[in-house]
Amino acid sequence: xxxxxxxxxxxxxxxxxxxxxxxxxxxxxxxxxxxxxxxxxxxxxxxxxxxxxxxxxxxxxxxxxxxxxxxxxxxxxxxxxxxxxxxxxxxxxxxxxxxxxxxxxxxxxxxxxxxxxxxxxxxxxxxxxxxxxxxxxxxxxxxxxxxxxxxxxxxxxxxxxxxxxxxxxxxxxxxxxxxxxxxxxxxxxxxxxxxxxxxxxxxxxxxxxxxxxxxxxxxxxxxxxxxxxxxxxxxxxxxxxxxxxxxxxxxxxxxxxxxxxxxxxxxxxxxxxxxxxxxxxxxxxxxxxxxxxxxxxxxxxxxxxxxxxxxxxxxxxxxxxxxxxxxxxxxxxxxxxxxxxxxxxxxxxxxxxxxxxxxx
Amino acid sequence: xxxxxxxxxxxxxxxxxxxxxxxxxxxxxxxxxxxxxxxxxxxxxxxxxxxxxxxxxxxxxxxxxxxxxxxxxxxxxxxxxxxxxxxxxxxxxxxxxxxxxxxxxxxxxxxxxxxxxxxxxxxxxxxxxxxxxxxxxxxxxxxxxxxxxxxxxxxxxxxxxxxxxxxxxxxxxxxxxxxxxxxxxxxxxxxxxxxxxxxxxxxxxxxxxxxxxxxxxxxxxxxxxxxxxxxxxxxxxxxxxxxxxxxxxxxxxxxxxxxxxxxxxxxxxxxxxxxxxxxxxxxxxxxxxxxxxxxxxxxxxxxxxxxxx
Numbered sequence: 001x002x003x004x005x006x007x008x009x010x011x012x013x014x015x016x017x018x019x020x021x022x023x024x025x026x027x028x029x030x031x032x033x034x035x036x037x038x039x040x041x042x043x044x045x046x047x048x049x050x051x052x053x054x055x056x057x058x059x060x061x062x063x064x065x066x067x068x069x070x071x072x073x074x075x076x077x078x079x080x081x082x083x084x085x086x087x088x089x090x091x092x093x094x095x096x097x098x099x100x101x102x103x104x105x106x107x108x109x110x111x112x113x114x115x116x117x118x119x120x121x122x123x124x125x126x127x128x129x130x131x132x133x134x135x136x137x138x139x140x141x142x143x144x145x146x147x148x149x150x151x152x153x154x155x156x157x158x159x160x161x162x163x164x165x166x167x168x169x170x171x172x173x174x175x176x177x178x179x180x181x182x183x184x185x186x187x188x189x190x191x192x193x194x195x196x197x198x199x200x201x202x203x204x205x206x207x208x209x210x211x212x213x214x215x216x217x218x219x220x221x222x223x224x225x226x227x228x229x230x231x232x233x234x235x236x237x238x239x240x241x242x243x244x245x246x247x248x249x250x251x252x253x254x255x256x257x258x259x260x261x262x263x264x265x266x267x268x269x270x271x272x273x274x275x276x277x278x279x280x281x282x283x284x285x286x287x288x289x290x291x292x293x294x295x296x297x298x299x300x301x302x303x304x305x306x307x308x309x310x311x312x313x314x315x316x317x318x319x320x321x322x323x324x325x326x327x328x329x330x331x332x333x334x335x336x337x338x339x340x341x342x343x344x345x346x347x348x349x350x351x352x353x354x355x356x357x358x359x360x
Numbered sequence: 361x362x363x364x365x366x367x368x369x370x371x372x373x374x375x376x377x378x379x380x381x382x383x384x385x386x387x388x389x390x391x392x393x394x395x396x397x398x399x400x401x402x403x404x405x406x407x408x409x410x411x412x413x414x415x416x417x418x419x420x421x422x423x424x425x426x427x428x429x430x431x432x433x434x435x436x437x438x439x440x441x442x443x444x445x446x447x448x449x450x451x452x453x454x455x456x457x458x459x460x461x462x463x464x465x466x467x468x469x470x471x472x473x474x475x476x477x478x479x480x481x482x483x484x485x486x487x488x489x490x491x492x493x494x495x496x497x498x499x500x501x502x503x504x505x506x507x508x509x510x511x512x513x514x515x516x517x518x519x520x521x522x523x524x525x526x527x528x529x530x531x532x533x534x535x536x537x538x539x540x541x542x543x544x545x546x547x548x549x550x551x552x553x554x555x556x557x558x559x560x561x562x563x564x565x566x567x568x569x570x571x572x573x574x575x576x577x578x579x580x581x582x583x584x585x586x587x588x589x590x591x592x593x594x595x596x597x598x599x600x601x602x603x604x605x606x607x608x609x610x611x612x613x614x615x616x617x618x619x620x621x622x623x624x625x626x627x628x629x630x631x632x633x634x635x636x637x638x639x640x641x642x643x644x645x646x647x648x649x650x651x652x653x654x655x656x657x658x659x660x661x662x663x664x665x666x667x668x669x
Contacts, residue, residue, distance in 0.1 A: 012479045073589070076622065196459040196460060196471070198442040198444035198445075198459070198471060199444045199457055200586045200588055200589060202444065202471075202473075202584075202586060204459065204471045206459065206460070206462075208462070219629060238464075239464060
């Protein structure tokens with residue numbers, strides 16, 4: 001009996017050798033855990049389209065690097081409406097005119113022990129609905145683990161390859177009028193909590209935040225997305241034109257691979273229902289130490305936006321998760337077929353899509 | 361070892377006697393609605409002609425036919441809450457004090473300490489009855505059929521277009537579409553009310569012996585008990601066309617059966633937080649709230665103020 005009790009007791013203690021420190025990066029001198037961005041413009045979607053020479057009226061997206069890696073301009077345009085300027089020139093001209101950034105790409109480090117980390121910025125209410133969208137790096141998906149032979153109806157080959165978790169971070173989005181914000185920009189992350197004392201002296205906590213994200217359950221309006229997934233919300237600034245709002249990007253997790261959480265964020269002059277809020281809106285947010293999109297992560301995003309994650313991972317396994325967890329047949333026909341019905345090989349798929357990392 | 365085991369068992373039972381000193385408690389008492397609530401109630405037909413007035417249904421000549429003062433189906437849900445205080449001046453009836461107004465389109469939140477309802481909306485198997493049937497008001501299927509036929513004067517129509525005239529047809533339709541096998545699984549009928557079972561979680565109304573009030577025993581569960589708090593509420597009386605302002609036909613569970621697809625209806629979730637959005641013409645409101653001195657004292661809440669709109 002004593003022996004049995006001892007075994008149970010000792011087996012309980014075995015859990016104590018796990019501290020999960022490996023899941024939390026160390027704070028870095030180079031990347032502060034709390035940053036203040038300043039004021040962002042409430043930008044029109046067509047303004048964003050003009051930077052990348054995209055047709056006006058189409059779904060916009062943002063991009064951190066408007067020049068390529070050797071400084072050559074991207075998105076040249078012969079369109080006279082765009083004055084024949086490059087994307088970078090149009091961007092610079094716009095910033096000079098407005099005095100504010102139309103969007104922001106940045107990086108956060110791990111906050112010190114016991115401190116909340118994150119970024120804050122402000123925008124000015126327009127009197128209409130605006131949409132805030134933030135995308136932490138890089139791309140996340142859940143692997144389809146159903147057996148493709150015995151449970152083919154549940155198996156989705158697009159997600160047959162596992163994600164590489166360690167390059168993913170998570171930011172939680174909050175926003176409200178700056179007058180209610182309790183934090184100190186650049187020093188300490190706060191919230192939009194206030195307190196009301198009723199006539200009996202009971203204190204009630206009030207949420208003054210106005211950024212509500214609905215969850216899967218009816219009535220759930222305080223939901224947040226998980227790792228590497230965009231968060232967005234519509235803030236109605238009706239009758240509050242000219243009023244300053246604060247946005248909080250609260251660090252939930254920092255990528256383990258490099259201890260730096262890159263992200264992109266914008267405030268668009270539309271309700272969220274009218275714009276793209278997916279991974280495809282904020283492109284290239286996984287940044288290196290020079291603030292340039294990390295090698296091939298833009299192609300990973302493009303592959304997700306194109307619905308061809310499996311082919312991308314088969315062609316570039318170094319960008320995705322554990323190869324051993326992949327069904328052996330997945331990559332045999334992941335590349336699909338060409339217009340003539342012939343099976344594509346990795347090489348022909350790379351040539352046709354340009355989504356192979358070694359194609360740079 | 362035996363002593364250690366007995367000691368451990370004794371310790372585990374010791375937790376049952378631990379006093380947590382929580383400030384929550386169950387409040388028990390009565391709610392009373394004056395007979396006048398039904399005597400003064402009026403229903404009209406689509407043409408605007410009165411079909412219920414002066415405590416009776418009326419025939420085509422306006423002559424009284426059926427005494428409706430025992431028709432509990434005409435009493436909508438009764439909402440009762442515990443609030444810091446009740447004030448005049450915010451609305452045209454006494455209303456709980458409110459916190460700050462955060463939205464220009466809404467009053468302030470009342471931040472109630474607790475509350476309950478005496479009867480709630482329940483889906484009674486037919487689309488026509490969404491947001492029309494309240495628990496604790498009907499004893500059986502036939503009672504509901506007679507109520508809608510003789511009092512509301514809108515007979516229940518089945519999906520095939522025929523009038524529902526028999527309780528067994530009603531019951532069979534419910535069992536088929538709601539996938540139940542006994543009346544006990546349906547809340548909107550109660551042929552065996554637990555009259556004297558505390559706590560009163562299945563309250564129902566009956567006319568008192570003096571014939572002056574409809575009275576129901578009620579328990580407000582797990583309320584934050586603050587000495588000096590006030591119990592206030594209102595009766596959601598049906599409109600002249602027998603609709604209720606506190607029920608939303610576009611919410612609740614979804615009915616999906618062949619060509620029948622609709623929401624079953626549900627109460628709004630913030631009735632006690634924003635009563636000013638829902639109290640409307642004809643509702644009976646508490647004018648003199650009950651002041652709570654102790655959770656042990658039984659309360660009496662009287663609905664004495666008829667809001668005329």
